[in-house]
Amino acid sequence: MVFLTAQLFIRSRGPDEFWRKRQIFKLAAHYIGRKRNCYSIAIKNVHRSLLKTTKGRQLKKQDMRELWETRLNGATHEHNISLKILLEGLNRCNILLNRKSLAILAIWEPRTFKCLSDIACAKAKLGVWLTFLENQSLSFSWTSWACCGVAVFPVPIAQTGS
Amino acid sequence: MAAFGSFNRLFNFTTNTCVKRILPTSTNKQYYLGLKLQQIEVAGYASHRQPIRYKLPWFKPKPSYQEEIPEEYEEKKEKAAADVINKINKQIATNQVGRLFAVIYLCGTQFKITENDVIAIEGHWPPQPGDQLNLEKVLLVGGKDFTLIGRPILNRELVSVNATIIQKTLSHTITHFRMRPRKQFKRINFIRIPRTMLRINSITINGDIDKKKEVEGLDRIY
Numbered sequence: 001m002v003f004l005t006a007q008l009f010i011r012s013r014g015p016d017e018f019w020r021k022r023q024i025f026k027l028a029a030h031y032i033g034r035k036r037n038c039y040s041i042a043i044k045n046v047h048r049s050l051l052k053t054t055k056g057r058q059l060k061k062q063d064m065r066e067l068w069e070t071r072l073n074g075a076t077h078e079h080n081i082s083l084k085i086l087l088e089g090l091n092r093c094n095i096l097l098n099r100k101s102l103a104i105l106a107i108w109e110p111r112t113f114k115c116l117s118d119i120a121c122a123k124a125k126l127g128v129w130l131t132f133l134e135n136q137s138l139s140f141s142w143t144s145w146a147c148c149g150v151a152v153f154p155v156p157i158a159q160t161g162s
Numbered sequence: 163m164a165a166f167g168s169f170n171r172l173f174n175f176t177t178n179t180c181v182k183r184i185l186p187t188s189t190n191k192q193y194y195l196g197l198k199l200q201q202i203e204v205a206g207y208a209s210h211r212q213p214i215r216y217k218l219p220w221f222k223p224k225p226s227y228q229e230e231i232p233e234e235y236e237e238k239k240e241k242a243a244a245d246v247i248n249k250i251n252k253q254i255a256t257n258q259v260g261r262l263f264a265v266i267y268l269c270g271t272q273f274k275i276t277e278n279d280v281i282a283i284e285g286h287w288p289p290q291p292g293d294q295l296n297l298e299k300v301l302l303v304g305g306k307d308f309t310l311i312g313r314p315i316l317n318r319e320l321v322s323v324n325a326t327i328i329q330k331t332l333s334h335t336i337t338h339f340r341m342r343p344r345k346q347f348k349r350i351n352f353i354r355i356p357r358t359m360l361r362i363n364s365i366t367i368n369g370d371i372d373k374k375k376e377v378e379g380l381d382r383i384y
Contacts, residue, residue: 050339050350057336092227096314097301101265101272105302108274109263112302112309119311127227 068099075106079117081124089120092127250308251370260306262365264323267299267315275362280328283358289327295360297323303367310371319378322366329359 014020021039027049028035028042035045073083090097095116097105106113217223253259263276269283289295300321303310310316332354340349 047339047341050337051341053337054339094313095301095311097265098272101274101301104274105265109304109309112304115309116311 068103071103081121085124086120089123092123247372254367263304264300264365265302266297279362281360284355287358291327293327295325324363326361328361331357333357
C-alpha cells in the first residue's frame with residue numbers, strides 16, 4: 001500500500017487488529033478465566049501488570065535495603081550493640097562499607113563482622129555516645145578477644161589500614 | 163497591591179526621567195536613593211523563597227561528637243598488637259593465609275569477592291573483553307585468621323586484585339511502561355542494560371602489612 005499523502009499515513013494505525021490484539025493476548029497467556037480470553041478485560045490487566053513491574057523495580061531496591069537492615073540488626077544484637085551504633089562507629093572510623101557488604105560479611109564471615117562491631121563499639125565509646133550506651137545498660141565483652149583467636153582482635157597497622 | 167506596584171514603577175520611571183533631565187548625573191544618584199528604598203524587598207519575604215546562607219558552602223560543619231583521645235598507652239595492648247601483626251606477617255610469608263576474600267568498590271557498588279569469582283557489572287562501562295584489570299579500591303581483605311580493614315581503602319601496593327573481563331552482553335528486555343488512566347497517555351519503552359562479566363583471577367597480599375615503602379607508585383603511568 002502506497003501512501004501518496006501524509007494525511008492517509010496518519011489515519012492508518014499500526015498493524016492489523018488481529019496482530020495488535022495478539023500482542024496483548026501473549027502477555028495475558030498465563031492469566032486465569034476471562035482475563036486471558038476477552039480482549040477488553042485482558043488489556044486492562046496487562047496494563048495493570050506492566051505498570052506494577054515498572055514500579056516494582058524501584059520498590060525492589062527499597063526492599064533489599066530494608067532486608068539488609070533487618071539482617072544487620074539481628075547480627076549486631078548478637079554482639080550487644082545496635083545497628084545505629086555500628087553504622088555511626090564505622091562512619092567515624094572512616095570505614096565505608098555499605099549495608100549490603102556488611103550484611104554479607106555478617107552471614108559469611110562472622111569473625112570479621114565481630115571485629116567490625118568491636119571497632120564500631122570502641123569508636124562510639126570514645127564520643128558522646130558513651131552516655132547513650134551506658135543508659136542502654138549494654139555490656140561489652142572486650143575479654144572475649146583472647147578466646148576467639150587472632151581474627152577478632154582489632155589492631156591498628158601503620159599503613160592505611162585500620 | 164499589584165496595581166500599586168505598577169503605579170509605583172511608573173511613578174519612578176517618570177520621576178527618574180524628569181530628574182535626569184533637570185539635574186546632572188552626580189546628584190541624580192543621591193536624589194534617587196530615597197525613591198528606590200521603597201522597592202527593596204523585605205528580607206523575610208526573600209528568605210521565604212530561598213533560605214539565607216550564613217556559612218560559605220566549602221566550610222564543613224563541625225562533627226556533632228567530641229572525641230576523647232586516650233592518653234596513656236598500655237604496654238600490654240601494644241605488645242599484643244605487635245604480636246598479632248607478626249603472626250599475620252608470618253602467615254603471609256609462609257603462604258598459610260588460605261583462600262583470601264576481599265570487598266572491592268567497583269562502578270559505584272561494593273562486591274565481596276574471592277578467587278575465581280565471576281561478578282556482573284551493570285551499566286555502561288568502557289573496558290572490553292580480554293582486558294586485564296587491577297582493581298585498586300579494596301575496602302577489606304580477609305584470610306583464614308585475619309582481616310585487614312581499609313579506612314576507607316587499603317594501600318594500593320599492599321593488596322592486588324587482578325581481574326579479566328570475559329564477556330560483554332545485554333540484560334533481558336526490561337519493559338518501561340507508563341500510563342495514566344482516562345488521560346489518553348500511554349508510553350512504552352524497552353530497555354536492555356549493558357552487562358559486563360568479570361572474572362577475579364587472583365587476590366594477593368604483597369609483603370608485610372606494617373611496612374610502608376619509601377617510594378610508591380613507580381610502576382604506574384597515571
